[in-house]
Amino acid sequence: MITINSVFKYFDGERIRIIDIIEEYVYLVNIDAVTSMPRKELIKTINEEIDAEKLIAIKDPFARIINESDLSKIQIYKRDEDWNFISKYWEVNKNEILEKNSRNNILEKTSNSSNLSLSKVKKIFSRYWQRGMNKNSLLPDYINSGGKGKEKKLSDNKVGRPKRADYNGDIVQGINITDDIKKHFEIAINKYYRNKNKISLKETYTLILRDFYSDGYKENNEIRHKVWDKSRIPTYDQFYYWFKKSQDIKKDIIFRESGKEFDLKYRHLTSNSTIETDGPGTRFQIDATIADIYIVSALNRERIIGRPIVYAIIDVFSRLITGIYVGLEGPSWIGAMMALDNMLSDKVEFCEKYDIQIIEQQWPAKHLPDIIIADRGEFEGYSPENLINNLNIKIENTSPYRGDLKGIVERNFRTLNEKVKHKTPGAIQKEFRKRGDQDYRLDATLTLEEFTKIYINIVLHHNNKIIEKYPIEKTMIEDEVVPTPSNLWYWGIENKKGRLKTVNKEILRLNVLPKGKASISRAGIRFKGLSYSSEKAIREQWFVKPTGRSISIVYDPRNINKIYIPYDNGLGYDECYLMEASCQYKNCILEEIIxxxxxxxELKAKSLREQNQINIDLDDEIEKIVKEAKKEKQQAISYEQSKNKKLKGIKNNRSVEKEVNRVAEAFHLGEEIISDKKEAIIIELPVASKKDETTKFTGKARLMEKLKKKRDENREK
Structure with missing residues (x-):
C-alpha cells in the first residue's frame, strides 16, 4: 500500500520517499541525492512497478529514536532554526512547490523573503523530504549525529531468543523479520543466489546488506556503501534460518546448475530400465566412451597413438552385451556402425580372430532389436531412416547430457575403466599430475588389438556374472534362474515375447553405411570428384546418352574403392568400382581424398596471381609484335596495285614464300666445323660449271638472286 512517508527502492538501486498524495498522483523524492526536488508520478504507475517487483518497499533508513540529551547545543540550534523555516514556508506553499511549473518562482520568492540563498532553501527542503519530514530530519550531518558510539533504544521489542552480549558486554536485540524483510531476502536469493555464478549464502547476505541496509555516498568519485548499525539490520543467522525454512532445493539446483544436472544427479528414482522391456531384444542401449588408457601403434610400439574408443550395445532386459567395437573411430556414426555390425556377428567366430576360444552359450547374441536407445553422439550427422524403414528398428534418442537414461551401458564402462586403471600400463591414474609425477602416457604398452582382447574378456566375464541388484521376477525364482546376463537371455527367449530378429549381414551393412548422391555423365558415375562404373551401367549404356540425373548411393568412407547403388528398397545393391581415371585414389580413405x-x-588459388601476370605479359607481347608489324606494313604499302590484284596474287605469293622458307629451313650438313676456339668456319662448296648460272651463287647471295628473279617474273605478268 502506498502511504505518505513510505520508502521504496527501485531494482536499479534508486531509493525514493513518498512526500504527498493528491488525487491520482503521488509526489516523491530521491533520498540519496544531495538535493532532490519532488517529481510527479501516477499512482497507477507506482502500483504496477510494485506488482512487477521493480519497486520494493524497504525500511526507512532515517527512522531513529534520538534523545534530546544526546544532541549538542549547536545541533539543536541549527535544527530548530531550519524547522522554523519549514513551518513558515512549507505548508502555505506546498502546492506550488510540488508542481514543477511553479516551483522555481516560489523558491526564489522564499529565498528573498527569508534572506537565504536559493541553494540553501533547496537544501533545507530536500533534507526535510528525504529524511522523514519531521523535526529531527533537519539535524545537521544526520548520519554522524545522534550520540556516536551509544546504544539506541528500539521502538519495538525484539521477538525470539534474547541475544547474547557482545564483546563490550552490550546486548543487541536486533530486529524482527517482517514481511518486507522476507521480501528483501527473496529478491536477493532470486537475483544473486539462483544463477550460474554460484555465489555462497554468505556473499548473498552481504549483497542484501548493500542493497537494502546501507547508505550510499561518494568517495573519490566512487559510490561507497556504509552499512547501518547492527541494531537495524537482520543477522546472517536470521537470513539463514529463513532460507532453510523456505528453501526450494529443486529450484536452487536448476538455476545454479541446470535442469539436465538435476535430472542426471538429483531426480528421484522411482523406476528401472527392465520394467520398460518384455524380453530380450525389446531394447538395446548403445553408447561410447573414451577408455582411460593410452595405447601404442602395432607398427612401432614407440609411437603412442592416444586413447581408444569403446562402443558397447547391451540388451536392457538381460544385461547381455550384444555388440562391441574397439577402435579409433568416434564417438561418431562410423564407430556406432562398427558396433552394429558386430551385433550381428557370430561371436564364436569373432573371438577366434583374437585367439579366444568360447562356446555360443558364453556369448549367444547375433540379433537385431526392436528399439535402439542412443544419444546424439552416436547418430550425430546421420539420419537413421534406413534402419527404421528397411529393418524396422526404432531409434530413441536421449536428451543431451542424460547419460543416466542409458545407465546399464554406462555402468559397464565404469567397470571397464576400473579394471583398466588397476591392471594395465598407460592407464590414467588421476586427472591432474603434480610437478615431478611420472607421465602415465609414457607407460603405454598395449596395442589396439591387445586392448581389444582385454575388453572381450571383460565382456565374457560380464555376460556370465551374477547381477546383484537385478529386479528378479517371481517366475524366475520358481524356475531357479541365477541372474546372470546369459541365463536371463535364454530364460527370456523361452518365457517372454522378446523382439529378437535376424537379417543378412550384408543387408545390415548396406543400410547402416552413410548415404550420398552421385551423378551420371559420359565420364562415369561421379562421386566426390571420382569416377566409377558398374556392370549394370555398362549393360544399360548409362554413359552413352547421360541425362545428367543423380542417383542415391551408399559408401564406406574408410575405403572408397567401391560404392553401392541400393535397389529393391534396400534389400539389394549394385556394386560400382573405381575407374582408371581415378586410380590415383585407390585404397584411400574419404578424408584423404577430400x-x-x-x-x-589451395595450390591453384596460390598460383592464381602468377598466372594472371603471365596472361598479362602474353597479351603485352602480342600487342608489341602486332604494333611492329603494322609499322613495317605501313612502310611497305604500295599504292600501284589494286585491292583485287593483291587478293588474286595470294597463291603466287604463297609459292614464293614457301620456296624462300625451304631455302632458309634446309639442313646444310658439314658446312660448319667448330674449331678449338669455338669459331664457325665457312667451307665453300665446289664451283659449278659456267653453263649452270644458278649454281654459281651460294648462301645468302643465291637466295637474294632467286627473290629478284621471282619479282621480275611477277612484274612481267
Whole structure:
C-alpha cells in the first residue's frame, strides 16, 4: 500500500520517499541525492512497478529514536532554526512547490523573503523530504549525529531468543523479520543466489546488506556503501534460518546448475530400465566412451597413438552385451556402425580372430532389436531412416547430457575403466599430475588389438556374472534362474515375447553405411570428384546418352574403392568400382581424398596471381609484335596495285614464300666445323660449271638472286 512517508527502492538501486498524495498522483523524492526536488508520478504507475517487483518497499533508513540529551547545543540550534523555516514556508506553499511549473518562482520568492540563498532553501527542503519530514530530519550531518558510539533504544521489542552480549558486554536485540524483510531476502536469493555464478549464502547476505541496509555516498568519485548499525539490520543467522525454512532445493539446483544436472544427479528414482522391456531384444542401449588408457601403434610400439574408443550395445532386459567395437573411430556414426555390425556377428567366430576360444552359450547374441536407445553422439550427422524403414528398428534418442537414461551401458564402462586403471600400463591414474609425477602416457604398452582382447574378456566375464541388484521376477525364482546376463537371455527367449530378429549381414551393412548422391555423365558415375562404373551401367549404356540425373548411393568412407547403388528398397545393391581415371585414389580413405582435393584448390588459388601476370605479359607481347608489324606494313604499302590484284596474287605469293622458307629451313650438313676456339668456319662448296648460272651463287647471295628473279617474273605478268 502506498502511504505518505513510505520508502521504496527501485531494482536499479534508486531509493525514493513518498512526500504527498493528491488525487491520482503521488509526489516523491530521491533520498540519496544531495538535493532532490519532488517529481510527479501516477499512482497507477507506482502500483504496477510494485506488482512487477521493480519497486520494493524497504525500511526507512532515517527512522531513529534520538534523545534530546544526546544532541549538542549547536545541533539543536541549527535544527530548530531550519524547522522554523519549514513551518513558515512549507505548508502555505506546498502546492506550488510540488508542481514543477511553479516551483522555481516560489523558491526564489522564499529565498528573498527569508534572506537565504536559493541553494540553501533547496537544501533545507530536500533534507526535510528525504529524511522523514519531521523535526529531527533537519539535524545537521544526520548520519554522524545522534550520540556516536551509544546504544539506541528500539521502538519495538525484539521477538525470539534474547541475544547474547557482545564483546563490550552490550546486548543487541536486533530486529524482527517482517514481511518486507522476507521480501528483501527473496529478491536477493532470486537475483544473486539462483544463477550460474554460484555465489555462497554468505556473499548473498552481504549483497542484501548493500542493497537494502546501507547508505550510499561518494568517495573519490566512487559510490561507497556504509552499512547501518547492527541494531537495524537482520543477522546472517536470521537470513539463514529463513532460507532453510523456505528453501526450494529443486529450484536452487536448476538455476545454479541446470535442469539436465538435476535430472542426471538429483531426480528421484522411482523406476528401472527392465520394467520398460518384455524380453530380450525389446531394447538395446548403445553408447561410447573414451577408455582411460593410452595405447601404442602395432607398427612401432614407440609411437603412442592416444586413447581408444569403446562402443558397447547391451540388451536392457538381460544385461547381455550384444555388440562391441574397439577402435579409433568416434564417438561418431562410423564407430556406432562398427558396433552394429558386430551385433550381428557370430561371436564364436569373432573371438577366434583374437585367439579366444568360447562356446555360443558364453556369448549367444547375433540379433537385431526392436528399439535402439542412443544419444546424439552416436547418430550425430546421420539420419537413421534406413534402419527404421528397411529393418524396422526404432531409434530413441536421449536428451543431451542424460547419460543416466542409458545407465546399464554406462555402468559397464565404469567397470571397464576400473579394471583398466588397476591392471594395465598407460592407464590414467588421476586427472591432474603434480610437478615431478611420472607421465602415465609414457607407460603405454598395449596395442589396439591387445586392448581389444582385454575388453572381450571383460565382456565374457560380464555376460556370465551374477547381477546383484537385478529386479528378479517371481517366475524366475520358481524356475531357479541365477541372474546372470546369459541365463536371463535364454530364460527370456523361452518365457517372454522378446523382439529378437535376424537379417543378412550384408543387408545390415548396406543400410547402416552413410548415404550420398552421385551423378551420371559420359565420364562415369561421379562421386566426390571420382569416377566409377558398374556392370549394370555398362549393360544399360548409362554413359552413352547421360541425362545428367543423380542417383542415391551408399559408401564406406574408410575405403572408397567401391560404392553401392541400393535397389529393391534396400534389400539389394549394385556394386560400382573405381575407374582408371581415378586410380590415383585407390585404397584411400574419404578424408584423404577430400584433403587432396582441397589442397589442389589451395595450390591453384596460390598460383592464381602468377598466372594472371603471365596472361598479362602474353597479351603485352602480342600487342608489341602486332604494333611492329603494322609499322613495317605501313612502310611497305604500295599504292600501284589494286585491292583485287593483291587478293588474286595470294597463291603466287604463297609459292614464293614457301620456296624462300625451304631455302632458309634446309639442313646444310658439314658446312660448319667448330674449331678449338669455338669459331664457325665457312667451307665453300665446289664451283659449278659456267653453263649452270644458278649454281654459281651460294648462301645468302643465291637466295637474294632467286627473290629478284621471282619479282621480275611477277612484274612481267
Amino acid at each position: 584433403f587432396n582435393q582441397e589442397l589442389l584448390l
